[in-house]
Amino acid sequence: MAIKLESKIPDGPVEQAWDKHRFDMKLVNPANKRKYSVIVVGSGLAGGAASATLAELGYNVSCFCYQDSPRRAHSIAAQGGINAAKNYQNDGDSIHRLFYDTVKGGDYRAREANVHRLAQISVNIIDQAVAMGVPFAREYGGTLANRSFGGAQVSRTFYARGQTGQQLLLGAYQALERQIGLGKVKMYPRHEMLDLIVIDGRARGIVTRDMVTGKVASHVADAVVLGTGGYGNVFYLSTNAKGCNVTSIWRAYKKGAALANPCYTQIHPTCIPVSGDHQSKLTLMSESLRNDGRIWVPLKKGDTRRPDQIPEAERDYYLERKYPRFGNLVPRDVASRNAKQVCDEGRGVGETGLGVYLDFADAIKRLTEGGVRERYGNLFDMYERITDENPYKVPMRIFPAIHYTMGGTWVDYNLMSTLPGLHVIGEANFSDHGANRLGASALMQGLADGYFILPYTIGDYLARTKLDKITPDHPECKKVEAEVNGQTKKLLGIGGKRTVDSFHRELGKLLWEKCGMARNKAGLTEAIEKIPSIREEFWQNVKVLGGGEELNQSLEKAGRVADFLEFGELMCRDALHREESCGGHFREEYQTPEGEALRNDDDFAYVAAWEYAGEGKAPILNKEALEFHAVHLTQRSYK
Amino acid sequence: MNIKLHVWRQKNGADAGKIVDYDAPDISPDMSFLEMLDVVNERLITKGEDPIAFDHDCREGICGMCGMMINGTPHGPRKATTACQLHMRSFKDGDEIWIEPWRASAFPVVKDLVVNRGAFDRIIAAGGFVSVPAGSPPDGNAIPVPKMNADLAMDAAACIGCGACVAACPNGSAMLFTSAKVAHLARLPQGQPERDTRALRMVNQMDAEGFGGCTNVGECEAACPKEITLENIALMNRDYIKATAVYRKERAGGD
Amino acid sequence: MTAIAAPRFLQSTVGKKVVMAVTGIILFGFTIVHMLGNLQIYLGPAKFNAYAHFLKSVPSLLWGTRAILFISVLLHVVTAVQLTALAGAARPRAYSFRRWRSASYASRTMMLSGPLLALFVVYHLLHFTTGQAHPHFIKQDAYWNFVTGFKVVWTAVAYVVCMLALGLHLIHGAYSASQSLGLRTARTAPVFKLVAYAITIVLVAANISMPIAVQAGVIKLHVPTEVPPVVVGVR
Structure with missing residues (x-):
C-alpha cells in the first residue's frame, strides 16, 4: 500500500502562497481552543516555541523532554547565529534573496514554497526574539548587529556572542516556563517517548517512560507534535548531544509516518579532530571562524614539520586556490569534502592525519590579538581547553564531523506527516533545507515552525477534524504500553557480554566510513549487508544491567541504539538509491571532472519518502516531485 | 594515568x-x-x-x-x-x-550523581521572562539597546542553569542563578515593565524552594562555569528592595 | 503554581540580609564612635573621666542610644540565627570532601566570630559598665576601672583576641553590607572593599593598642603631677 504524498502547497506564485494559505485555513474559535489538547515531544527551539505559543493561544499542552529541564535541549549548542532577511545592513538582502540562497544552498532538493515561507517569517522571528529579551549583539547606536555567515554574500546573521542558540532557546524556554506557571502547559521532564499511539488512523498520543521511576504510561491528546531533533548520533560520534536520538521519528515511521531523505546528513567543516578511542562526542566550533581563519595543509604529502616551520610557499590554501570567489567561505559540504580530499591524499595534519589547519596568523596581524579575541575569544578558549594548544600561537586543527541532518519525517506544507494528526517540526522533519543546510538557518527553521507556522496549521487540522474523546485506558494505549514494556523486558533479559556503547560505536564507525562524507555503491551495499548482523548480535549479546523501574541510563541508551540499528540501514538504502550527488549527499560515482557534486535533476529532483512495509520487508519508496518555478536550477558553483 | x-x-x-x-x-x-x-x-x-x-x-x-x-x-x-x-x-x-x-x-x-534541579525551572516560571506572546512585536530595531547594556545582559544571560552556584555556596543559596536572570532582563528595555514584579516573584519562589540565604562569600562566582558575577546579586537586591518599597496590589480586573 | 508577587520582605532571604546589613552598619558605626571616645584614655584620667561623665549626663541620649544598640544587636543576632538555620536546612548533608575557592576565612567564620562577639559584649558590659566582672570596680572612676581592668593579663589577652575576631567580623560584614543593600557595582566594589578594610584595620589597631598600652605601662594608674624623675645613665 503506497501512501499518497500530498504536499498541500498552495497554488499560485510562491510569494503569495503563505498569505493565501493563512487565509484559507480554518480557525478554531478562541473559546474552543481550551477544549483541545496537544502533545509536544521535545523542548528545543521548535518544540519549546510551539508549546509556548500553542498555550498562549489557549490550547492545553503537554510537553515532554528527556533532559531534566526543557532548557537543555540541544538547540542550546548552536553557536553562530540566525539568519533573517531584514536588510538592516543595506547590502541588498531581501526575502527573495534569502529564499533563493536557501534553495540554491540546499542544492535544489527543498520545496520552494516552504523555503519562501521560511524567508518571509525570518523577519518576524528576530522581532519576536528581541521583544522577549534575547540579548542580541548591538552596534554602538543601539541597533542590532549582523555578520556574514557560512558563505552568504550579505550580512544577515543575527547573533549573541557565540551562544546564539542558547539565547534563542532560553527565550523560548522562558516563554514556555511562563505558560507552565500559568498552568497552560504541563511539563514532563525526564520522560522519553517510546512509541506513538494511533487510533482510527490518527496520531492520538504517545507512550512514555518516566526515566526516574521507570513507569511506562500513555498520554493522549487531539494532536501530537514531534520536535525531537536530528539523528546525527546514528554515527555515534557527532556534534549532537549524547542523548539525541531517532527513537521518536523512527517509532512514528513504523506507525505510518514516512521518513524522507534520510541520506541528507550535514558534515560541519570546523570541528575539533578526534583524539582517541575514548572520544564520546565531537565538538564543533562556529563556522564564523572561517570568516577570518585561513584553511591550509602542507603541499607535500606526509610533511611532519611543525606548522610554523612550513614556509608560505609550501602551504596549500586549497579553498582559496580552488574557489577564488568564495575562498574559505564556501558552503559547508564543499569545505568538508575538500578537507577529506586533502587528507585522503595524505596531506592531513595532526597525529591521526585527519585534520587541516585553520590559521589565524594573518587575522592576528590584521586585527591584533585583541581584535581576534574580541570576535572569537570563547571559541579559542574552548579549543585550548580541549586540545591543550594555544590557537593564538599555533594554527587550529580542524576536521569535519556530522552535525545536522536535513532528512527526517516527511511533512506537508502544514508540517503534518503522512500520519494524520502527527506534526513534525524543526530538525526532526525533512522540510526546508533540501540536501544541505546553510549556516545560521537551523535556528531560523526551528523557531519559524514553532512560533509562526505550526500554531496556525494545527488549528486548521483541529478545526477540520472530528475527533472522538479518548482516555489513556483505551485498548490501543494498553496494547502499545505492553509492547514498550515487552521491549524493556527483552533488553534487560538478554544478559549478553557487550556494552550498549560498543554496539553504538561499531555501527557509527561503519556508517561514517560507508555513508559519511562520501559514499559509493559498493560501500553502501556492504553496510546494508552488515547492519542486520550487528543488529542481530545486539539482540543476542547486549548487556543491560539494572532494572526497568529505576533510573537506568544503560537501558535508555539500549533503546535508542536499537532504533539506530534499524534506522542506519534505511539511511544507507536511501543513499544507495539516490544515484546522484547533491548537498550533503556525495556519491563518488557522480562528480564533475573537477570533483564537484554532480546532480541529476532529470531523475532525482524528488523527495524520497520511505514508507514502513513491516518487519523484515524492504521499505517502500514514495516520491514527491519537486517543482521549481521561482528559481532556475543551476549547477552550484563557488568558483 | x-x-x-x-x-x-x-x-x-x-x-x-x-x-x-x-x-x-x-x-x-x-x-x-x-x-x-x-x-x-x-x-x-x-x-x-x-x-x-x-x-x-x-x-x-x-x-x-x-x-x-x-x-x-x-x-x-x-x-x-x-x-x-x-x-x-x-x-x-x-x-x-x-x-x-x-x-x-x-x-x-x-x-548517584544525578539530582533534581526542577527548582530552577520553577524560579524561572515565577517571573524569569518577558510576557510577550508570539505575535506582532515591534521591529527589532525599534527598541534600541545601548551596546554596553546588551553586553552586560548577555554576560548575565550566559547562565547555563547547571546549579554549580548552589552546590558551591556554603548556604545552599540560589542567589547567583536567580540574580543572573533578574539582571539579564533588568539590563534591557524589554525587561522594564515587569522589572519590579519579576524581582519579587523570583525571590519569593527561590525562598519557597528552600534555598539558603546569601552571605556574600563569593564561592558561587568562583565556581560558575560561565563566570556570572556577584554584581548581579547586588542588582537583584537593589531591585528587590526597590520593588518592596513601591509595591502596590494589582488592581482587580487586570489580566 | 503562581508565584506570589506580594513582597514578604522580612521573611525573605534578601530582606533578612538587609536587616543584617542595616543593623550591622549601626553597630559598626557604634564601634567607631566607641573607639574614638576610648582613645581619650591616652589624654589622661581627667579628660577620660570627663568624657565618661559627659556620656551619662544626658539620660535621653544615653538610653536612646542604648535602646537603638540593643534592638540592633537583637535583630542582628535573631536574623543571623534564622539565616543559619535556613542555610543548614538548605544543605542538610555536608560534602565528604570540600575545598574552598574564594571564600575568605573571615566570611566562613562569621558564625564563630559573631557568637564570640556576643559573649564579649556581655562580658564587656559586666566588666566596665556594671562592674560585676571587675575585681576593683569604682563606680565613678572610668579611668581607674580601665587601667586596673587591663592590668589583669588574661583580660588584656582576651580583649586583644576578641578585637581580632571583631576585625574579621567587620572586614567581611562591612563589605558584605554593601552587597546586601545592593550598592555594589563593578565600579563601587573596590571602593567599598577599601573603606571596609581601612576602617576595620584602624579600628582594631586602635582598640588593641589600649590594653597593650596598659600592659606595657604606657597608660599608668597614677600619673604624677610633677615632672618625672630624670632617668640617669641612659644617654
Missing part, C-alpha cells in the same frame, strides 16, 4: 548512599572527565556492576546538564570549565578524586 576514585553511590532518593572507591587505571590525559567516567562505567558493566549514573548531554559546556563536585569544588578545579570540558590532563598520575553530587535540599538526589 592511574586514578583512584571515591564516588558517591546512592540507589535512589530513599537510599542513604555512601562513598565507594574505584580504581581507574590506564586513563588518557586527553579524555574529558566524563569520558573517564564512561570508561569506568564500561568496565563496571563488563564486570556486572551497576554503572555510575551521572547527568550529561551536550558535552560541550553549554547545556548545563552535567555537574558534580570534583575534589570539593563544583565541576572540578579549572576555572570557567564545566565537568564535561574538564580534561584529565588537569590531574596527575596517582591522584585521588572525590566525586559527589550537588548537595542541597532543593536539589534532591535522584541516583
Whole structure:
C-alpha cells in the first residue's frame, strides 16, 4: 500500500502562497481552543516555541523532554547565529534573496514554497526574539548587529556572542516556563517517548517512560507534535548531544509516518579532530571562524614539520586556490569534502592525519590579538581547553564531523506527516533545507515552525477534524504500553557480554566510513549487508544491567541504539538509491571532472519518502516531485 | 594515568548512599572527565556492576546538564570549565578524586550523581521572562539597546542553569542563578515593565524552594562555569528592595 | 503554581540580609564612635573621666542610644540565627570532601566570630559598665576601672583576641553590607572593599593598642603631677 504524498502547497506564485494559505485555513474559535489538547515531544527551539505559543493561544499542552529541564535541549549548542532577511545592513538582502540562497544552498532538493515561507517569517522571528529579551549583539547606536555567515554574500546573521542558540532557546524556554506557571502547559521532564499511539488512523498520543521511576504510561491528546531533533548520533560520534536520538521519528515511521531523505546528513567543516578511542562526542566550533581563519595543509604529502616551520610557499590554501570567489567561505559540504580530499591524499595534519589547519596568523596581524579575541575569544578558549594548544600561537586543527541532518519525517506544507494528526517540526522533519543546510538557518527553521507556522496549521487540522474523546485506558494505549514494556523486558533479559556503547560505536564507525562524507555503491551495499548482523548480535549479546523501574541510563541508551540499528540501514538504502550527488549527499560515482557534486535533476529532483512495509520487508519508496518555478536550477558553483 | 576514585553511590532518593572507591587505571590525559567516567562505567558493566549514573548531554559546556563536585569544588578545579570540558590532563598520575553530587535540599538526589534541579525551572516560571506572546512585536530595531547594556545582559544571560552556584555556596543559596536572570532582563528595555514584579516573584519562589540565604562569600562566582558575577546579586537586591518599597496590589480586573 | 508577587520582605532571604546589613552598619558605626571616645584614655584620667561623665549626663541620649544598640544587636543576632538555620536546612548533608575557592576565612567564620562577639559584649558590659566582672570596680572612676581592668593579663589577652575576631567580623560584614543593600557595582566594589578594610584595620589597631598600652605601662594608674624623675645613665 503506497501512501499518497500530498504536499498541500498552495497554488499560485510562491510569494503569495503563505498569505493565501493563512487565509484559507480554518480557525478554531478562541473559546474552543481550551477544549483541545496537544502533545509536544521535545523542548528545543521548535518544540519549546510551539508549546509556548500553542498555550498562549489557549490550547492545553503537554510537553515532554528527556533532559531534566526543557532548557537543555540541544538547540542550546548552536553557536553562530540566525539568519533573517531584514536588510538592516543595506547590502541588498531581501526575502527573495534569502529564499533563493536557501534553495540554491540546499542544492535544489527543498520545496520552494516552504523555503519562501521560511524567508518571509525570518523577519518576524528576530522581532519576536528581541521583544522577549534575547540579548542580541548591538552596534554602538543601539541597533542590532549582523555578520556574514557560512558563505552568504550579505550580512544577515543575527547573533549573541557565540551562544546564539542558547539565547534563542532560553527565550523560548522562558516563554514556555511562563505558560507552565500559568498552568497552560504541563511539563514532563525526564520522560522519553517510546512509541506513538494511533487510533482510527490518527496520531492520538504517545507512550512514555518516566526515566526516574521507570513507569511506562500513555498520554493522549487531539494532536501530537514531534520536535525531537536530528539523528546525527546514528554515527555515534557527532556534534549532537549524547542523548539525541531517532527513537521518536523512527517509532512514528513504523506507525505510518514516512521518513524522507534520510541520506541528507550535514558534515560541519570546523570541528575539533578526534583524539582517541575514548572520544564520546565531537565538538564543533562556529563556522564564523572561517570568516577570518585561513584553511591550509602542507603541499607535500606526509610533511611532519611543525606548522610554523612550513614556509608560505609550501602551504596549500586549497579553498582559496580552488574557489577564488568564495575562498574559505564556501558552503559547508564543499569545505568538508575538500578537507577529506586533502587528507585522503595524505596531506592531513595532526597525529591521526585527519585534520587541516585553520590559521589565524594573518587575522592576528590584521586585527591584533585583541581584535581576534574580541570576535572569537570563547571559541579559542574552548579549543585550548580541549586540545591543550594555544590557537593564538599555533594554527587550529580542524576536521569535519556530522552535525545536522536535513532528512527526517516527511511533512506537508502544514508540517503534518503522512500520519494524520502527527506534526513534525524543526530538525526532526525533512522540510526546508533540501540536501544541505546553510549556516545560521537551523535556528531560523526551528523557531519559524514553532512560533509562526505550526500554531496556525494545527488549528486548521483541529478545526477540520472530528475527533472522538479518548482516555489513556483505551485498548490501543494498553496494547502499545505492553509492547514498550515487552521491549524493556527483552533488553534487560538478554544478559549478553557487550556494552550498549560498543554496539553504538561499531555501527557509527561503519556508517561514517560507508555513508559519511562520501559514499559509493559498493560501500553502501556492504553496510546494508552488515547492519542486520550487528543488529542481530545486539539482540543476542547486549548487556543491560539494572532494572526497568529505576533510573537506568544503560537501558535508555539500549533503546535508542536499537532504533539506530534499524534506522542506519534505511539511511544507507536511501543513499544507495539516490544515484546522484547533491548537498550533503556525495556519491563518488557522480562528480564533475573537477570533483564537484554532480546532480541529476532529470531523475532525482524528488523527495524520497520511505514508507514502513513491516518487519523484515524492504521499505517502500514514495516520491514527491519537486517543482521549481521561482528559481532556475543551476549547477552550484563557488568558483 | 592511574586514578583512584571515591564516588558517591546512592540507589535512589530513599537510599542513604555512601562513598565507594574505584580504581581507574590506564586513563588518557586527553579524555574529558566524563569520558573517564564512561570508561569506568564500561568496565563496571563488563564486570556486572551497576554503572555510575551521572547527568550529561551536550558535552560541550553549554547545556548545563552535567555537574558534580570534583575534589570539593563544583565541576572540578579549572576555572570557567564545566565537568564535561574538564580534561584529565588537569590531574596527575596517582591522584585521588572525590566525586559527589550537588548537595542541597532543593536539589534532591535522584541516583548517584544525578539530582533534581526542577527548582530552577520553577524560579524561572515565577517571573524569569518577558510576557510577550508570539505575535506582532515591534521591529527589532525599534527598541534600541545601548551596546554596553546588551553586553552586560548577555554576560548575565550566559547562565547555563547547571546549579554549580548552589552546590558551591556554603548556604545552599540560589542567589547567583536567580540574580543572573533578574539582571539579564533588568539590563534591557524589554525587561522594564515587569522589572519590579519579576524581582519579587523570583525571590519569593527561590525562598519557597528552600534555598539558603546569601552571605556574600563569593564561592558561587568562583565556581560558575560561565563566570556570572556577584554584581548581579547586588542588582537583584537593589531591585528587590526597590520593588518592596513601591509595591502596590494589582488592581482587580487586570489580566 | 503562581508565584506570589506580594513582597514578604522580612521573611525573605534578601530582606533578612538587609536587616543584617542595616543593623550591622549601626553597630559598626557604634564601634567607631566607641573607639574614638576610648582613645581619650591616652589624654589622661581627667579628660577620660570627663568624657565618661559627659556620656551619662544626658539620660535621653544615653538610653536612646542604648535602646537603638540593643534592638540592633537583637535583630542582628535573631536574623543571623534564622539565616543559619535556613542555610543548614538548605544543605542538610555536608560534602565528604570540600575545598574552598574564594571564600575568605573571615566570611566562613562569621558564625564563630559573631557568637564570640556576643559573649564579649556581655562580658564587656559586666566588666566596665556594671562592674560585676571587675575585681576593683569604682563606680565613678572610668579611668581607674580601665587601667586596673587591663592590668589583669588574661583580660588584656582576651580583649586583644576578641578585637581580632571583631576585625574579621567587620572586614567581611562591612563589605558584605554593601552587597546586601545592593550598592555594589563593578565600579563601587573596590571602593567599598577599601573603606571596609581601612576602617576595620584602624579600628582594631586602635582598640588593641589600649590594653597593650596598659600592659606595657604606657597608660599608668597614677600619673604624677610633677615632672618625672630624670632617668640617669641612659644617654
